[in-house]
Amino acid sequence: MPREHPIVAENSLTGKKERVVPLEGSRVRMYVCGLTPYDAAHLGHARTYVGFDVIRRWLQHRGYGVLHVQNITDVEDKIIDRAMQTGDDPLLLAERNHKLAEEDFARLRILPPHLTPRVSEFIPQIVELIERLIARGHAYEGKGNVYFSVGSFPQYGALTHPNQEQMLEGVRKDVAEGKRGAEDFALWKAAKPGEIWWDSPWGKGRPGWHIECSAMSNTLLGATFDIHGGGMDLKFPHHENEIAQSEAATGQPFVKTWLHCGFLTVQGEKMSKSLGNFVTLRDALAKNEPEVLRLLFVSTHYRSRIDYSEAALAQSAVVVQRIRTALENVEHAKGKDGRSDVEEHRLLAQLDHAKQRFEQAMDNDFDTPGALAQLLEMVGVLNKMASHPVSRTALERGELQFRTYANVLGVLPGAKQSASAGAEQGLLDLLLQVRQEARLAKQFAISDKVRDGLAALGFVIEDSADGPRVRRT
RNA sequence: GGUGGGGUGGCCGAGCGGUUAGGCACCUGACUGCAGAUCAGGUUUGAGCGAGUUCGACUCUCGCCCCCACCUCCA
Structure with a gap:
């Protein structure tokens, strides 16, 4: 256990730098909003997850035991849309993309989260949480949908301080069936024909966005935990709604420290799938060493734009x-x-x-x-x-x-293949030997020809006090 | 429009009310047959604009200009 708590972090909730002191001993419970895997992971995702990876590594370096939970939102509009287009099973589609992303993240040396809960595995907990919110008067059912009543939670907006207008504008028009307050948001959505569904006290349907994170974090980390992170774009409405749902249900503070990562932009614009300006992580890894990507990310502060x-x-x-x-x-x-x-x-x-x-x-x-x-x-x-x-x-x-x-x-490069193997190594050694002899005889035209020729083949020769060194490009 | 963040030397990018950030690029020197790597030193008398507070501001305050994000799905 760390003797002291030297780390300070800027809490998005207060906008101030605060000492990081775990709620319980030396154990830090951290929840990071994960992917909605309807497609391949891109560099923007990589930036965020490398950001939290470094935070986790530093906490661990300082002697804290970190319990890192990162969800997979495998039940969601975009996944359902994509699955409808391709005729896939939405859960299989999500699982497939998630596996690919997981491989990419592993190659980027991102430490895997300890737990990766999926929405589809937490339906009972989600239903139970919604029932609790209804019982406490914070949610209501209407036409098979269930909504969170924002008006019932006066503390709403602590994170982003949205004004009334914003909350009204922030609502989604397409799920307004049975809704009472315009600013209310869906906890449970009645199934439309052809959509994936689960049985619930309100009929066939599926969870709304937001609620899964409240249910999973509550189940796995408890009512109150230390760190909750994600991209900047999740602050409103996602995290704001998580706070409302969780605190209304438990009556306890939800999260102690909120951390938000800045974006990766391309020519000043946010990299996103909807803008079509994204580079998939897979492509980036095919062209660059993982350490090069990580170095790019850590050369900017996690909250700033890259x-x-x-x-x-x-x-x-x-x-x-x-x-x-x-x-x-x-x-x-x-x-x-x-x-x-x-x-x-x-x-x-x-x-x-x-x-x-x-x-x-x-x-x-x-x-x-x-x-x-x-x-x-x-x-x-x-x-x-x-x-x-x-x-x-x-x-x-x-x-x-x-x-x-x-x-x-995470920027320690692995050893590059020093040269090669077998016969190739033998040929290389022979050439180097011939070159050395030419150099000793001051036949520099010959020695330089060997060096240039090898360079063209991807072997860089650098002379040093103790003989030539070969490096592969 | 509302909310939040930001504008630092050729480029990237931090901290800090007064003491060298660092890297990249470029130049010079050392080393080397040359190149490369490395080391040493240098270049731009750095801070969007204007005003104020202060013995002193890049760092604080006010005004203005500009950029980005969120406010619809988003890491």
Whole structure:
């Protein structure tokens, strides 16, 4: 259990930075609004989930036990529409897309949530919650639909402070059957012909949007929990309605800290399926290392907007390569185990300083750009350690520290295939040997021809004090 | 229109009432046959505009301009 609680985070509910102190011991209960998997996951989704992944990793690094629940909204209008078009079973369609998204997220090194509840698995809990809301006078049935009575919950709007007009404009016109207050929203929708349905005390139907998150979080995390997150766009009406449903049903505060991620934009516009300007995560992963995408995401604060572009991605790739090079330099330096000296102590002290500032940055509302700056500071120190060279012990200590913090951001690149295997490796070694001999004989035209030729084939040769190094592009 | 967030050096992007953010790009030097990597240093006397508070503001206050998001489904 952490001895103290150094982390502060900006709570969307209050707009202020608040100390993160778990409601119960050192255990943080976190609910993140997940995907509605009617289609492939795109980079915008990736941004949000990497954001919460880093938050979770930092909480864990600080000694908290995080229970991470992230739902899958597998019963929803868009899924039903899509399934109707293709003739698919809506639940199977959702499950299929979810599996694909899960694979993508895993490749992005996003830690899987501990629980991934589906709406279709929580129908009894949802029905029970709606019944409770009706019993408490916060909901009513009309023509097979059930609505939440916004008027019965005077505290409505704590998160986004919508005015009356907004609440009225915010309602959906197509589900107005049997509705009393224009600002009321659906908890249960009567089934239309051909739609998926479940039996309920109000007839055949399905849950409205919003209610599933209240039912699932209440069942899995309790009436009150620590952190609830999602994209900025979910604040209104989704999260506002969740608060109303949950607090009206339990009479207890719903969530202590609300965290919202900013958007990924393309040329200044939000990346979304409806705008058609999205890049699927799968495509992005086919063209970029996962660490490059993560680095792009963490180089901006989680609440800020990230403008996606090829140029930004290219810049991230350069930084990832810089990290990889530093680790390679350290690896090579380990072979020549130097002496501990004053310089070594100075470098270790610099490393320690960067570590402290990294921690300060992360403690301060998960300031990943600030933390990244310190991580790159460590890269510089590591390179100095590699060229000094210092003792093997110091190198190993430095490397371990660096890896620990790089892992918090999830930007530690995996080793690239150093070269190749079998006969190819033999040919490569032979060419390098011939090139070395040419260099020693000052036959630079020949040695450069070998280097250029190999570069064209994807093998970059870099000469160093202790021989040539091969890197694959 | 309402609500919320923001406008920082060529580009990306933080913190902070006075002390170098960091990266990318570019230039110079060291190292190298050259290149690359790395290190050292430098470039733009940074802060949308105007006014105010202050010994001092990029950081606080007010006004104006502009951008984005939410207000319909949305991560």
